[in-house]
Amino acid sequence: MNSRGSWGSKVGFILAASGSAVGLGNIWRFPYTAGKNGGALFVLIYLIAVVIIAFPVLLAEVSLGRHTGKNPVGAFKAIAPKGMWKLIGYLGVITGIMILSYYAVVAGWTVGYLFKSITGKFQNITNQIAESNFSEFISSSFLQVILLAVFLFLTVYIVSKGIASGIEKFSKILMPLLLAILFLLLIRSLTLEGAMKGLEFYLKPDFSKLSPKVILDAMGQAFFSLSLGMGTMITYGSYVSKSEDLPSSSAWIAFFDTFIAIIAGFIIFPAIFSQGMNPAGGPGLVFNILPVIFSKIPGGIMFGSLFFALLSIAALTSTISLLEVPVAFLIDEKRWSRKKSVIVVGLITFIFGVPSALSTGGVKFFSKLPIVGKSFFDLWDFLWGNLSLSIGAFFIAIFVGYVWKASKALIEISHGTEKFRFASFWMISIKFISPVIILLIFLSFIL
Ligand code: PHE
Numbered sequence: 001m002n003s004r005g006s007w008g009s010k011v012g013f014i015l016a017a018s019g020s021a022v023g024l025g026n027i028w029r030f031p032y033t034a035g036k037n038g039g040a041l042f043v044l045i046y047l048i049a050v051v052i053i054a055f056p057v058l059l060a061e062v063s064l065g066r067h068t069g070k071n072p073v074g075a076f077k078a079i080a081p082k083g084m085w086k087l088i089g090y091l092g093v094i095t096g097i098m099i100l101s102y103y104a105v106v107a108g109w110t111v112g113y114l115f116k117s118i119t120g121k122f123q124n125i126t127n128q129i130a131e132s133n134f135s136e137f138i139s140s141s142f143l144q145v146i147l148l149a150v151f152l153f154l155t156v157y158i159v160s161k162g163i164a165s166g167i168e169k170f171s172k173i174l175m176p177l178l179l180a181i182l183f184l185l186l187i188r189s190l191t192l193e194g195a196m197k198g199l200e201f202y203l204k205p206d207f208s209k210l211s212p213k214v215i216l217d218a219m220g221q222a223f224f225s226l227s228l229g230m231g232t233m234i235t236y237g238s239y240v241s242k243s244e245d246l247p248s249s250s251a252w253i254a255f256f257d258t259f260i261a262i263i264a265g266f267i268i269f270p271a272i273f274s275q276g277m278n279p280a281g282g283p284g285l286v287f288n289i290l291p292v293i294f295s296k297i298p299g300g301i302m303f304g305s306l307f308f309a310l311l312s313i314a315a316l317t318s319t320i321s322l323l324e325v326p327v328a329f330l331i332d333e334k335r336w337s338r339k340k341s342v343i344v345v346g347l348i349t350f351i352f353g354v355p356s357a358l359s360t361g362g363v364k365f366f367s368k369l370p371i372v373g374k375s376f377f378d379l380w381d382f383l384w385g386n387l388s389l390s391i392g393a394f395f396i397a398i399f400v401g402y403v404w405k406a407s408k409a410l411i412e413i414s415h416g417t418e419k420f421r422f423a424s425f426w427m428i429s430i431k432f433i434s435p436v437i438i439l440l441i442f443l444s445f446i447l
Pocket residue numbers: 020021022023024025026099223224225226227228230232318319321322
């Protein structure tokens with residue numbers, strides 16, 4: 001047990017799990033996915049999905065992890081030694097590698113933007129200049145691959161040092177600082193001329209836009225943002241002590257994560273509309289608008305640099321958790337050393353990351369794949385960041401609800417908590433609401 005490690009302190013789990021949850025998913029992916037899906041309606045569905053599906057799945061994952069003390073593959077095997085269930089664990093291990101492969105590309109952008117900000121590239125910038133800067137930046141093949149390599153190397157280095165010392169240290173003090181800068185940006189953005197139109201887009205749902213695709217995207221985003229559906233929270237749960245209050249920790253994590261995403265939207269959309277930019281602009285949305293906001297803030301160079309530094313660190317605590325899943329699998333199931341596991345997985349991830357790094361303009365083929373018509377990056381984000389997580393969450397709900405059994409899971413959940421007030425809500429969600437809704441959304445695409 002000791003060789004796997006465990007959290008050094010009681011709050012260690014909350015800090016590290018929110019470190020995993022809070023990342024580019026909140027500040028980069030949430031706003032652009034909301035923008036692509038018409039704004040307010042997406043936000044509304046997202047919030048509903050967090051409460052009725054994602055939070056219950058989070059609790060299911062963490063309790064499964066704590067109960068078995070295992071990585072995702074080991075956790076399924078521990079409860080259902082025979083049968084196919086462990087395949088869900090394997091899917092999680094692969095999904096971790098695949099998400100990490102393109103997530104690290106975007107994390108590389110934050111590092112690139114840190115340097116741009118420090119060197120004053122964002123001074124007196126207009127939105128046209130910001131947009132052309134960004135597209136020039138992401139289409140530089142060499143730079144993109146280097147930044148990917150740098151970020152992966154950092155992740156590999158920290159994960160190789162182990163759980164408590166590696167992960168906890170980083171997630172402790174920096175989140176509040178990130179939040180403080182977000183509030184600064186929020187004030188600036190809301191006071192820009194024309195900000196109202198952005199607020200309307202963000203807050204006034206247009207129900208005629210309702211479609212299965214909006215629901216799928218919102219649900220997928222909820223899983224992505226809370227690091228669910230691939231066993232990250234099973235793995236992190238396996239390092240949690242029996243005395244930890246799982247319902248309240250999980251509720252805090254879900255709340256904190258959602259809060260930051262919502263704030264990010266309040267920053268991005270008023271600014272986007274005030275500058276007459278397109279809210280459906282895709283993955284570059286945040287990187288196109290933030291420099292413009294910073295250029296309109298006194299001390300923008302300093303705040304901009306600090307912001308991108310903190311965002312890189314927030315991304316790092318997420319990439320650490322992505323890498324930890326395949327690594328914990330190799331350590332537990334294959335008896336590899338942590339060091340060997342980390343290096344091998346790091347290299348595989350890099351190989352898969354290169355096409356993503358080259359698909360934002362660098363290499364034509366990857367930027368617009370034949371047949372699918374989108375970039376390798378967009379395809380990967382959809383396949384792994386959305387579909388695979390939703391499939392994983394579906395099977396985790398079924399597994400915990402019916403194979404392990406919700407009543408037994410409840411016993412595990414209740415260790416360390418005085419009274420779990422939402423026990424029956426949780427049970428209904430995990431057995432019925434979550435699996436049925438996920439299944440219906442999938443069916444609506446197939447039929
Ligand atoms: N939740 C992280 C974020 O929002 C990304 C992530 C997804 C991490 C899945 C682990 C597992 O940035």
